Amino acid sequence: MLQRLEHLLGIEPLTREQITFILDQAAPFQEFQKHPLKKLATLRGKTIALAFFEASTRTRISFATAAARLGADQMNLQAEASSLKKGESLIDTVRTLEAMRPDGIVMRHSASGAADFVAKRIEIPVLNAGDGTHEHPTQALLDALTIRDRTGRLEDLHVTILGDILHSRVARSNIHLLSKFGAAITLCGPAMWLPREFENLAPNVRRVTRIEDALDGADAIIVLRVQTERIHEPAIAAEEYILGYQLTPERLRLAKPDAIVLHPGPMIRGLEIDPSVADGPQSCVLEQVTNGLAVRMALLYHLVGGAPTDAPHPAGSDAVSNSGSSSSSGAAKGSANAAD
Amino acid sequence: MLLIKNGRVIDPASGTDAAIDVLLEGARISRVGANLASDGAEIFDAKGLVIAPGFIDLHCHLREPGQEMSETIETGTRAAARGGFAAVCTMPNTQPVNDSASVTRGIIERAAAGASVRVWPIGAASIGSKGEALAEIAAMKNAGIVAVSDDGKPIASARLMRQVMDYCRALDLPVIDHCEDSSLFAGGVMREGPQSIKLGLKGIPSQSESICVGRDVEVAGLTGARLHIAHMSTKASLEYVRWAKKMGLRVTCEVTPHHFTLTDEDVQYDTHYKMNPPLASRADRDALIQGLADGSVDAIATDHAPHHPASKDVEFDRAPFGITGFETALALGLSELVHPRKISLARLVELFTTGPARVLGIERKIASGEPADLTIFSTEHEWTFRAADSPSKSRNTPFDNRTFRGAPMATIVSGRVVYRREAAATAK
Numbered sequence: 001m002l003q004r005l006e007h008l009l010g011i012e013p014l015t016r017e018q019i020t021f022i023l024d025q026a027a028p029f030q031e032f033q034k035h036p037l038k039k040l041a042t043l044r045g046k047t048i049a050l051a052f053f054e055a056s057t058r059t060r061i062s063f064a065t066a067a068a069r070l071g072a073d074q075m076n077l078q079a080e081a082s083s084l085k086k087g088e089s090l091i092d093t094v095r096t097l098e099a100m101r102p103d104g105i106v107m108r109h110s111a112s113g114a115a116d117f118v119a120k121r122i123e124i125p126v127l128n129a130g131d132g133t134h135e136h137p138t139q140a141l142l143d144a145l146t147i148r149d150r151t152g153r154l155e156d157l158h159v160t161i162l163g164d165i166l167h168s169r170v171a172r173s174n175i176h177l178l179s180k181f182g183a184a185i186t187l188c189g190p191a192m193w194l195p196r197e198f199e200n201l202a203p204n205v206r207r208v209t210r211i212e213d214a215l216d217g218a219d220a221i222i223v224l225r226v227q228t229e230r231i232h233e234p235a236i237a238a239e240e241y242i243l244g245y246q247l248t249p250e251r252l253r254l255a256k257p258d259a260i261v262l263h264p265g266p267m268i269r270g271l272e273i274d275p276s277v278a279d280g281p282q283s284c285v286l287e288q289v290t291n292g293l294a295v296r297m298a299l300l301y302h303l304v305g306g307a308p309t310d311a312p313h314p315a316g317s318d319a320v321s322n323s324g325s326s327s328s329s330g331a332a333k334g335s336a337n338a339a340d
Numbered sequence: 341m342l343l344i345k346n347g348r349v350i351d352p353a354s355g356t357d358a359a360i361d362v363l364l365e366g367a368r369i370s371r372v373g374a375n376l377a378s379d380g381a382e383i384f385d386a387k388g389l390v391i392a393p394g395f396i397d398l399h400c401h402l403r404e405p406g407q408e409m410s411e412t413i414e415t416g417t418r419a420a421a422r423g424g425f426a427a428v429c430t431m432p433n434t435q436p437v438n439d440s441a442s443v444t445r446g447i448i449e450r451a452a453a454g455a456s457v458r459v460w461p462i463g464a465a466s467i468g469s470k471g472e473a474l475a476e477i478a479a480m481k482n483a484g485i486v487a488v489s490d491d492g493k494p495i496a497s498a499r500l501m502r503q504v505m506d507y508c509r510a511l512d513l514p515v516i517d518h519c520e521d522s523s524l525f526a527g528g529v530m531r532e533g534p535q536s537i538k539l540g541l542k543g544i545p546s547q548s549e550s551i552c553v554g555r556d557v558e559v560a561g562l563t564g565a566r567l568h569i570a571h572m573s574t575k576a577s578l579e580y581v582r583w584a585k586k587m588g589l590r591v592t593c594e595v596t597p598h599h600f601t602l603t604d605e606d607v608q609y610d611t612h613y614k615m616n617p618p619l620a621s622r623a624d625r626d627a628l629i630q631g632l633a634d635g636s637v638d639a640i641a642t643d644h645a646p647h648h649p650a651s652k653d654v655e656f657d658r659a660p661f662g663i664t665g666f667e668t669a670l671a672l673g674l675s676e677l678v679h680p681r682k683i684s685l686a687r688l689v690e691l692f693t694t695g696p697a698r699v700l701g702i703e704r705k706i707a708s709g710e711p712a713d714l715t716i717f718s719t720e721h722e723w724t725f726r727a728a729d730s731p732s733k734s735r736n737t738p739f740d741n742r743t744f745r746g747a748p749m750a751t752i753v754s755g756r757v758v759y760r761r762e763a764a765a766t767a768k
Contacts, residue, residue, distance in 0.1 A: 012538075089654055111655035112540035113609030132657070134540030169540060200534035 002309040007119045007126040008299055010135035011176040019177060021309060022298055023145050023154075028315040029294035030145075032069075042314040043072035046304055049102035051077045051094065052129070053109040058265055058289070059129050059138070063106045066296035070314075072304070075102055090114065091121055098122050104304035107131075112169075125303040133167050138299065139264050140173035142292040144181075146284050147220050149291075150260045156182040160214050160255070162245060163224030163272055166193040170264045174222060175202050188214030189224075189245060190236050211245055218255040223247050223263045223273050238271060248274045252282065260284050341365050342755065343378050347386025347716065351393060352690040353705035362391055364712040367754040372706055384757075386716055389749055392689045393704045394426025394713025396696040397666070398516075398594055399491075399570055399641035402428070402459070404450060405443070406435025411646040411733050413447070414454040416666075418731035419644070421759035423666035424692075424748030426713040427458035428644075429700075432469065433492040439464035439475035444483035456758045457751065458713070460486040460700075462516065465504045471496025474503060481511050486700050489516035491570060494552050498559055505565035514566040514592075514699060519552035519577065520617070529657055531604040531618040539609065541656060546624060549617055550576035557584040560591050568699050569593035571643050573617040575627035582636050592699045594641035595628050597665060597672040602738065611652045611659035612738040615645070632691065633683045639696040640688075642669045646734030664732055668725055668739045670717060674746030678719065685719065712755035721747045721761075 002021050011019070032038065048067040052060050060078075067074055077097060090109070097105065104125040107115055112132030119126040130136040148154045159178050165171045165187045175185055179202030187198055188208045199205050208214040215221065226241060247261065261273075261283045269275045277283060301307065301314060342364040349360050349372070361376040362369060397420065403411035413430075420428045430447065432438035438447060444461050451459035463485035464475045469492065477488055488508055495501045495517050508515050525548045530536050532543025553569055557580045560567040569581060572593045584591035598615065603622045607613045620628075631637040645662025652659050670692065677683045683691075692715070697704035706714070727740040751759040 089650070091653060109655070111657040113656045116609050117655055132540050133542075166537075172538075172540060195532075195537060197532075197534040197537035201538055 004309060005303055007115075008137050008303060009115050009119055009126065009128050011137045011140050011173045012135065014180075016180045019141070019144065019180065022141055022295065022302075023148060025298035025302065025313065026141070026145055026291070026294040028313050029297040030291060032297075032315045033290055033293055038069050039071060040069060040314055041071045042301055043067070043070040043305055046103040047073045047075060047101070048300065048304060049075040049077065049097045049100075049105040051097060051105055051107040053079045053090070053107065053114070054130070055079065056108050056129070059108065062289070062292045063127075063129060063296050066293050066300055069293070070297055070300055070305075072300065075100060090117070094118050094122060098124060104300065127299060127303060130169055133169050133172070135173045135176075136169040136264075137173050138292065138296055139170050140177040141299075142288055142295045143174055143222065143262055143264070144177055145291045145295055146262060146288050147260065149287070150284060151219060154178075154181045157184075157219045158186070158217050159183050159220045159222065160186045160188060160218040161222045161224065162211070162214065162247060163189050164193045164227055165189050165198060165224070166195055167227050168224050170222070170224060172201065175205060179203060179205070186214045186218070190241070211251055212254055215251055215254040218259050220260050220262065221247065221252070221255060223261060225264065225266060225268065226272055242271065246272060246274060247277050249276055249280070252277055258282075262288055264288070341379070341381035342384055342752075342757070343376060343381040344384040344386050344391055344714070344716070345376075347389050347391040349391045349706055350686055350689045351706040352686060352694040353393070353703065354707065356706070357686055362706060362714065364752070364755045367712055369706060369708055369710045369712050371708055384716075384750070388720070389716050389718050390685070390689070391706070392715045392717065393693040393706055394751070394753065395424045395670070395692040395715045396700070396704065397425045397428040397642050397644070397669070398568070398639050398696045398699060399596075400428045400430055400644035400666070401433065401646065401662070402430045403646060404434060405446060409733070410648045413450045413459060415731055415733045416644070416646065417451070417455040417457045417459060419664070419666045421456040421751045421753075422731065422748065423642070423668070424670050424715040424717055424751050425457055425666060426715060426751055426753045427460055429460045429462050429486060431462055431489060431491040432464040437464050437468050438462070438480070438485075439467050439469065441476060441479035441483040444480045444485055448484050457753050460484075462487045462489050462491070464488065465490045465495050465515065466500060469493060471500060474507060477507060477513070478511060481513060485513070487514045487516050487568070489518065489570065491516065491518045494518055494520045494522070498555050501556060501559045502563060505559055505563035505567070509563055509565040512701065514568045514701070516568045516570050517552070517556050518570045519549050519556060519572075521548045521551045524548040524551065529614060529618070530607050531620055533604050533621055535604045535607055539607070541607075544618055546574040546576065546620065549574050550580065553577040553580045557581070557589065557591055560584060560589050561587065564590070566590045566701075567592070571596050571599065571617055571641065572637070573599045573620045573628070574624045578627055578631045578636060585636070592638040593636075594639040594696070594699075595632060595637050596641060596643045597669045597676075598663060598738070600625065600628050600632060601672050601676045606738070609656045610738070611654065611656055612663060612736055614656060614659050614661055615643070615663050616661035629677065629682050632677065633687065637691070638699055640669065640673060640691040641696065642666055646732055647736045648733070649735055652736045662736065664727075664730070664734055664737045666732070667730060668737065668742070668744070670748050671725070671744035671746050672739070674719055675744050679745060712752060714752040715748060716750040716752070717746065717748045719746045721745070721749065723747050
């Protein structure tokens with residue numbers, strides 16, 4: 001049987017099998033999102049602590065919705081309202097939360113390694129919702145699910161990641177994940193955001209500073225947000241960035257004809273991406289959001305629900321397949337469990 | 341009187357490496373020779389042990405005055421004695437900063453009252469170590485400082501460095517610099533490289549250090565002053581020092597045990613691996629070992645930097661830089677350098693004794709009439725370092741629970757045995 005996850009701290013320590021398992025488990029939850037009654041009893045009586053020490057809108061809402069749809073109760077901590085402002089240390093804040101007996105903690109923090117730091121010091125599962133510039137594992141998993149759905153596979157893809165690679169935890173998690181499936185990864189952006197050490201992160205990673213060279217032959221393009229709040233050095237002028245790195249329809253044509261475009265959001269139209277690309281047929285940005293719910297439900301179910309890895313799927317057991325293709329039967333079965 | 345018998349005396353100053361005895365009388369060494377008669381002296385049986393001049397640590401933080409939660413002169417020097425150090429140079433970044441004769445005198449008085457080993461204060465180069473105006477260096481020299489430094493930060497500009505060096509040259513004091521270019525340092529928390537990229541921790545390029553070493557060496561050439569590079573961590577810095585020595589400049593440098601033992605690859609998110617300068621690349625670490633072996637490096641210094649446990653039990657970004665180092669320094673030197681045959685035992689002894697003494701412009705030797713400061717150690721004794729047992733007030737070490745071959749067995753200061761391993765207590 002597959003090794004159970006104790007925490008989800010990053011993609012780097014996961015095996016290909018563990019990743020495939022999570023994606024397979026997420027597939028029935030994708031269908032479940034379409035059901036009119038979106039509530040399961042799977043985590044009824046469980047409590048999820050959502051500890052967001054760094055501002056977040058979409059990831060926090062996604063985790064909160066995922067927890068709600070599994071029937072879990074929530075404890076919410078947001079940086080603005082927390083005692084961190086009063087000088088309390090991270091570990092004291094987290095231990096205070098833990099003393100209220102949640103069954104799992106979802107945390108985001110501006111310091112790299114914060115989730116790892118907490119996981120070493122408390123007993124309950126920790127789900128990393130983004131730590132500094134280290135990892136954002138659920139983003140990479142939802143991206144992988146999206147890519148697998150659209151292209152029909154996750155193996156041996158040509159993937160281009162565009163933007164501020166240096167400061168991006170999304171880039172790191174995606175590099176780790178896609179490399180485990182044999183991807184050839186091209187990183188592209190202004191040279192100061194593209195340190196050569198990224199080539200050591202995983203096999204088959206290359207750096208390219210000309211966007212035209214980076215897009216040639218790509219199956220998938222992940223456009224990163226230009227993270228102005230995390231940039232300590234003088235930032236590149238917006239016009240200069242647009243000139244060199246905006247994903248435009250003309251540039252997208254250099255990729256494979258059926259190439260897909262992903263963006264972790266929040267997206268700044270007209271800066272890193274041309275609006276017509278963001279809204280075009282190759283764009284997956286809204287599927288990514290929906291898939292985020294499915295992936296996070298699957299993770300909460302397994303990490304907090306404590307089910308064995310071969311347990312029947314809460315959204316319909318026959319929906320769990322290894323094919324990874326979306327299954328319509330999941331929705332039907334899901335509805336049977338939906339009444340809470 | 342104390343007669344140390346049956347040991348192996350290694351005295352780098354005279355090139356001695358022989359099975360001879362040492363007789364101490366009061367605070368001085370009275371005789372050195374084979375088969376000395378006891379004449380009623382107490383006997384210290386040093387069979388199987390090395391007898392070396394008392395070790396000198398050029399670089400530590402005793403945190404007093406002002407940060408007694410982390411360390412005091414009393415607790416820090418007890419840890420130093422257990423590490424085999426007979427004298428320690430304490431950096432001026434206390435609260436208040438040691439930038440005046442009154443603070444210097446306070447440290448010396450506190451040391452006289454409760455220190456286990458000699459405490460040699462280092463004075464600030466600038467007032468408050470702020471990098472603006474010169475501190476009261478001459479007054480501090482009269483009060484007892486042995487060097488100046490703005491440690492914790494570099495001496496702020498080449499212009500200030502020139503003034504400090506000109507002034508200290510006249511006073512015959514070494515200027516110790518913590519080399520770092522703050523614009524390149526830019527809030528970094530570990531050495532820039534593959535590991536910093538993987539961990540998503542802000543990197544500090546190695547050039548942050550070497551640029552400043554290059555600047556300092558140039559100003560040393562301009563002024564003719566004595567320059568000592570603190571906790572040097574990169575190959576390029578070492579190359580600047582080699583060049584300076586070749587040019588006949590009075591430039592010296594030190595390396596810490598953690599920089600010759602660990603690399604940036606050892607950094608995870610454990611704050612006990614966060615220090616400044618940060619752990620370097622493998623190539624830099626190997627270059628430092630080469631420098632220790634070939635004589636380019638003058639001293640091993642601990643940069644013992646105690647921090648209260650709560651201050652280190654935080655996110656990596658928020659933790660203060662620094663680790664403790666007294667009690668593991670010699671053991672790391674033996675385990676990492678001597679046993680793997682990277683340097684000789686005599687060379688290691690030199691790096692702890694005559695090397696740092698020369699930086700300070702003093703002598704250190706085992707001879708009749710010299711101060712009775714001795715470090716007696718075993719190259720073979722197996723033991724496990726337990727931070728919880730340390731007399732230091734702090735526990736911030738990456739070497740907790742590490743097992744070593746080789747240990748300090750006794751530390752003698754002014755003829756007094758201030759530490760002896762067997763009893764694991766001071767035998768006063």
